[in-house]
Amino acid sequence: MDNFKYHSPTTVYFGKGQIESLSREIMDKGFKNILIVTGMSSAKKHSVFDEAVSRIKEAGARYFELSGIQPNPKIKTVYEGIRICRRDNIDLVLGIGGGSVIDTSKAIAAGAVYDGDCWDFFKKTAVCQKSLPIGCVLTLAATGTETNGNAVITHEEHVKKAALCANTLRPVFAILDPVYTFTVDEFNTAAGIVDIMTHVFEQYFSHTQACDIQDRLSEGILNVCVKYAPIVLREPQNYDVRANIMWAGTLALNGLLGVGRRGDWSSHGIGHEISAFYDISHGAGLAIIVPNWMRHVLNEETACRFADYGRSIWSANPRNSSLDIANYAIDKTRDFFNSLGMPSGLRQMGIDDSRFKEMAEGAAGNGVHLGSFIPLDKDDILSILMASL
Amino acid sequence: MDNFKYHSPTTVYFGKGQIESLSREIMDKGFKNILIVTGMSSAKKHSVFDEAVSRIKEAGARYFELSGIQPNPKIKTVYEGIRICRRDNIDLVLGIGGGSVIDTSKAIAAGAVYDGDCWDFFKKTAVCQKSLPIGCVLTLAATGTETNGNAVITHEEHVKKAALCANTLRPVFAILDPVYTFTVDEFNTAAGIVDIMTHVFEQYFSHTQACDIQDRLSEGILNVCVKYAPIVLREPQNYDVRANIMWAGTLALNGLLGVGRRGDWSSHGIGHEISAFYDISHGAGLAIIVPNWMRHVLNEETACRFADYGRSIWSANPRNSSLDIANYAIDKTRDFFNSLGMPSGLRQMGIDDSRFKEMAEGAAGNGVHLGSFIPLDKDDILSILMASL
Numbered sequence: 162m163d164n165f166k167y168h169s170p171t172t173v174y175f176g177k178g179q180i181e182s183l184s185r186e187i188m189d190k191g192f193k194n195i196l197i198v199t200g201m202s203s204a205k206k207h208s209v210f211d212e213a214v215s216r217i218k219e220a221g222a223r224y225f226e227l228s229g230i231q232p233n234p235k236i237k238t239v240y241e242g243i244r245i246c247r248r249d250n251i252d253l254v255l256g257i258g259g260g261s262v263i264d265t266s267k268a269i270a271a272g273a274v275y276d277g278d279c280w281d282f283f284k285k286t287a288v289c290q291k292s293l294p295i296g297c298v299l300t301l302a303a304t305g306t307e308t309n310g311n312a313v314i315t316h317e318e319h320v321k322k323a324a325l326c327a328n329t330l331r332p333v334f335a336i337l338d339p340v341y342t343f344t345v346d347e348f349n350t351a352a353g354i355v356d357i358m359t360h361v362f363e364q365y366f367s368h369t370q371a372c373d374i375q376d377r378l379s380e381g382i383l384n385v386c387v388k389y390a391p392i393v394l395r396e397p398q399n400y401d402v403r404a405n406i407m408w409a410g411t412l413a414l415n416g417l418l419g420v421g422r423r424g425d426w427s428s429h430g431i432g433h434e435i436s437a438f439y440d441i442s443h444g445a446g447l448a449i450i451v452p453n454w455m456r457h458v459l460n461e462e463t464a465c466r467f468a469d470y471g472r473s474i475w476s477a478n479p480r481n482s483s484l485d486i487a488n489y490a491i492d493k494t495r496d497f498f499n500s501l502g503m504p505s506g507l508r509q510m511g512i513d514d515s516r517f518k519e520m521a522e523g524a525a526g527n528g529v530h531l532g533s534f535i536p537l538d539k540d541d542i543l544s545i546l547m548a549s550l
Numbered sequence: 551m552d553n554f555k556y557h558s559p560t561t562v563y564f565g566k567g568q569i570e571s572l573s574r575e576i577m578d579k580g581f582k583n584i585l586i587v588t589g590m591s592s593a594k595k596h597s598v599f600d601e602a603v604s605r606i607k608e609a610g611a612r613y614f615e616l617s618g619i620q621p622n623p624k625i626k627t628v629y630e631g632i633r634i635c636r637r638d639n640i641d642l643v644l645g646i647g648g649g650s651v652i653d654t655s656k657a658i659a660a661g662a663v664y665d666g667d668c669w670d671f672f673k674k675t676a677v678c679q680k681s682l683p684i685g686c687v688l689t690l691a692a693t694g695t696e697t698n699g700n701a702v703i704t705h706e707e708h709v710k711k712a713a714l715c716a717n718t719l720r721p722v723f724a725i726l727d728p729v730y731t732f733t734v735d736e737f738n739t740a741a742g743i744v745d746i747m748t749h750v751f752e753q754y755f756s757h758t759q760a761c762d763i764q765d766r767l768s769e770g771i772l773n774v775c776v777k778y779a780p781i782v783l784r785e786p787q788n789y790d791v792r793a794n795i796m797w798a799g800t801l802a803l804n805g806l807l808g809v810g811r812r813g814d815w816s817s818h819g820i821g822h823e824i825s826a827f828y829d830i831s832h833g834a835g836l837a838i839i840v841p842n843w844m845r846h847v848l849n850e851e852t853a854c855r856f857a858d859y860g861r862s863i864w865s866a867n868p869r870n871s872s873l874d875i876a877n878y879a880i881d882k883t884r885d886f887f888n889s890l891g892m893p894s895g896l897r898q899m900g901i902d903d904s905r906f907k908e909m910a911e912g913a914a915g916n917g918v919h920l921g922s923f924i925p926l927d928k929d930d931i932l933s934i935l936m937a938s939l
Contacts, residue, residue: 162565162790162793162794162797163565164564164565164566164567164568165562165564165565166561166562166563166564166571167561167562167564168559168560168561168562169558169559170557170558170559171557172555172556172557173554173555173556173557174555175553175554175555175556175809175810176551176552176553176554176810177553178553179553182555370790371790371791371793371794373774373777373778373794374770374771374774374794374797374798374801376770377767377769377770377771377773377774378766378767378770378801380766380770381763381766381767381769381770382763382766384762384766385762385763385766388762389762401551401759401760402760404551404760404810405551405760405762405763408551408763408810409763412763412767412806417801417806420564421564421565421793421797
């Protein structure tokens, strides 16, 4: 196990009706001017927006609104939010929505107190060390952004989807009410679960030895996803099922599974390239890429790790060889994603191979390899993309 | 799953040489006068005390010392620490040691800013809402106190061992270097592991349904304990083994396993009574009590929970009946504790049944039942104590 620092200070209010904690949080911390960031109409659809506004008024604070955040959120919207923060002396950025909304809230909170162009943080030419406080009300189980310090934003002109990671961006509080996810449709529910599982994979497929705690927790989260994903599609209003999936999403990417070891993140790197060019659903893109990434990096050396995965998640026969179990586990992963209604090839998403070379170059960076489990060069990435057609 | 609030703000520095983070923490937060709380000689033995002092000096702060904290720490020592805090304007209480030292540090930190007698908090006649900041350097994997808000203190005159739980007592930072546990002897290493496993049991044996995430994480922690306990006794200086056990101890009682469900805590209740009368090792007491508690609460209704435990931790044959698996799992638990050198009966610890009635009355409280998985009355507790002789 490697050395690590772990700090996850977000206060989580989990469960039915927890929106009522919003007024206390606002009053305790003395927030006065709140920027609410929301998606298109979903927040208002299940009335969470109205409930939040009541709590804000109850707490004696004012609110301003930035709505219309779309999936694969754009830097332009971030700039708009920053303008509101400066104009209206915003002291809390409150995201109400899924990953795109909360990531946008974080980027706004970082940019509002930065003199330069906040895209600098995403280009890594500046380090984000402070931000306005961020709060969130989650309405989609997927990205884990509700307690971590990550934000992923797309720059359309640069055709680039990039991540910013900074501890200051961990929300002060996160309200997680599984009821808010009852109305998420089948496709987005499934895509969210694929995203959660991929977050686990990116940390689990690591060469760092003796991370037993992290491994067992990872397998636990995966097993819950595999158990509950088919059920939630049949019973979208099953509270306990939604609750387990929501909490799985948070724990999958709040740091716990990744501490003390080197993660991979290749599938996310490739997925972000695809989203930058084609604006497809992040989870659906991952459902296509992940099994092909697994197959590409499987070799004699990595087989035992895939075999651990196959035995603990897919009840593979332990008497079979590691390589057999690994191949079985990869097939099971692909079949599982497909059984949830996820696409199995990029063509199904209207994507051909015309931009693959640019994507591979973008994902590999300037001669730097992508990932660490098996570092990938441009040609590797191109192969994975071709296999994903 | 029940509603919950989860907030674990402690910054954890985990790994070899992490003591160097101490100076940064002190400088960042501007601490000037630090009270170091330590045990008898163990802290100095592996030079952690000297290392901490160097870092404090490097950070330009002054330090004061309260040493000699013993297992089952006493309220008298807490009062002594409070006097030092007031006299020397202490702004950080730094525990360097195991659970007793850190719990004492917390009680001091709470009492230093309270006008009355800080035993009030333990009697529950006052609520602890503020404290001095607490930091810790852990030298024993066991209680989980390093990131939680709990402190357990003994009042000798009242013959009472009682717990204080308050969010303000969560340490600001915790330095967890597995190397510091290399010199812990076999008995205390094993007792620590029993304590860790019992923390998991107290949260796992619950009637709250559909806490799959918490269950899988709990089983993961237990499996790591069962895997590594025999190895650590043979290889006390195996870094990876000590690291996994140390991190298991932290995660077992920082809230993660208990959120969203009602815990039991009967074994701790009974164990604390025994320690209050006889000053025996907490972990060794639990090793005796836990299997007898399990047997006492096993019935047709609870068998399926014990069967979950037996299948996931002790590879019980899933074709057997729940009751058979439950009995098998309880036997395995007892055998496992004994295999680690833990006592199997109180007589081995020099304890007879002469005070059992008082203990049972103390544990049951004023007609209130102990625990929730199967609520225990005085007679139940007496039966468990008799079975533990």
